[in-house]
Amino acid sequence: METPGNEERRPPTVPEGIPLLDEEAKLPQNERPELLIITGMSGAGRSRTAAALEDLDWYVVDNLPPRMLAALARMMTPGEGGVHRLAAVVDVRSREFFAELVSVLDQLRLQGTDYRIVFLDADDDVLVRRYESVRRPHPLQGDGRLLDGITEERQLLAHLRRRADVLIDTTDLSVHDLARKVREVVAGESDRPLRLTVVSFGFKYGLPLDADHVVDVRFLTNPYWVSELRHLTGTDEPVRDYVLGQRGATEFADRYVDALAPVLDGYIDELKPFVTIAVGCTGGKHRSVAMAEAIAQRLRDRGQSVRTLHRDLGRE
Structure with missing residues (x-):
């Protein structure tokens, strides 16, 4: 039994002074x-x-x-x-x-x-x-x-x-x-976010079969015709800067994501949890890859759960 001035000694902690963990601590x-x-x-x-x-x-x-x-x-x-x-x-x-x-x-x-x-x-x-x-x-x-x-x-x-x-x-x-x-x-998950996949592809290889939305970025100048960029892909900074630096490229990405907002809200209301957005160029190596990453990042910035997939990279 404890008496004043003679408190029960607790086992030391390492490092000294760190309090002992509660043995009965519950899981989050x-x-x-x-x-x-x-x-x-x-x-x-x-x-x-x-x-x-x-x-x-x-x-x-x-x-x-x-x-x-x-x-x-x-x-x-x-x-x-x-x-x-x-x-x-x-x-x-x-x-x-x-x-x-x-x-x-x-x-x-x-x-x-x-x-x-x-x-x-x-x-x-x-x-x-x-x-x-x-x-x-x-x-x-x-x-x-x-x-x-x-x-x-x-x-x-x-x-x-x-x-x-x-x-x-x-x-x-x-x-x-x-x-x-x-x-x-x-389940207490009425506000569960959508699961979005932004996939780049090449039109010459055909449309992704599971695409809910298809974006055509062949209106942008193709880096393939720039010898210094031909061997690179849309994941490389020089190609990304070349594609998104063109007139109208970033405005397109911004306005497309703005236009998607009511659509995604509707998908939530209609219990469609998985959505695929396909972004295409000719070969699926440069423009579509860079734009898919740009669109995905803008969606993430708005709190969406997004993954990117580059279907045709390495196919040429």
């Missing part, structure tokens, strides 16, 4: 493992919810037997390259195994595993219409009517609905509305 919030249990009524949008989470880089497992949840949760690892955001779709398709779900969830809590339950629901008449449109039987329908399967499932899931952390009623939601709801409510 953005590195803590997250586990989502996706469940709910068949036809209410579980698959679309799983797809939306996959688009947000969650690791998604569909139709998982409940007894596998604990083992799967132990595989989660924080940090770069690990599985730290896991979503498991668990529902009545697992048949007799589904009855184990409640006890498995209770066991996870006892083991200190944090999770959230996301429950998808919709009105019975909407579920009936959705099943009739795809002409598939309800997993609990058996030899009865479609509505019999829906009624039985609603009874089986009543306790899960009550303990759900997030309840999403998809009665009046389109597939795009549901994806937005998942981003906002479940």
Whole structure:
């Protein structure tokens, strides 16, 4: 026991004077493992919810037997390259195994595993219409009517609905509305930036098949006809200065990025996360490369996530 003037001595630190690390320091919030249990009524949008989470880089497992949840949760690892955001779709398709779900969830809590339950629901008449449109039987329908399967499932899931952390009623939601709801409510990523790729190419080799926008910079004088620049590429400073130093070159890059602003906002609204901008010249070596880099940098300056790709460099 400590007495005045005789405080308990703490182990030394190296270098001297640096405070000891808190042994119970928690991981930063953005590195803590997250586990989502996706469940709910068949036809209410579980698959679309799983797809939306996959688009947000969650690791998604569909139709998982409940007894596998604990083992799967132990595989989660924080940090770069690990599985730290896991979503498991668990529902009545697992048949007799589904009855184990409640006890498995209770066991996870006892083991200190944090999770959230996301429950998808919709009105019975909407579920009936959705099943009739795809002409598939309800997993609990058996030899009865479609509505019999829906009624039985609603009874089986009543306790899960009550303990759900997030309840999403998809009665009046389109597939795009549901994806937005998942981003906002479940994943907390409504403001996730786009992922832009600016790719240079040569028209003589054909257009990139995945291009959303095509920019033609053959209006600029070609450095190929300057003997000192012919062997260089648009990534080299002399070529870059030659291309961007021409009348109208920087103005074009500035105004093109300005014109893209409302388009990119629209892509966010329409849940199109990946956009490819193709910048072309004759051979894809000089002008397109320099302009692609200039456009990419301007987009980065506006807070966009951008990578550059020079498809045809070295092809000549």
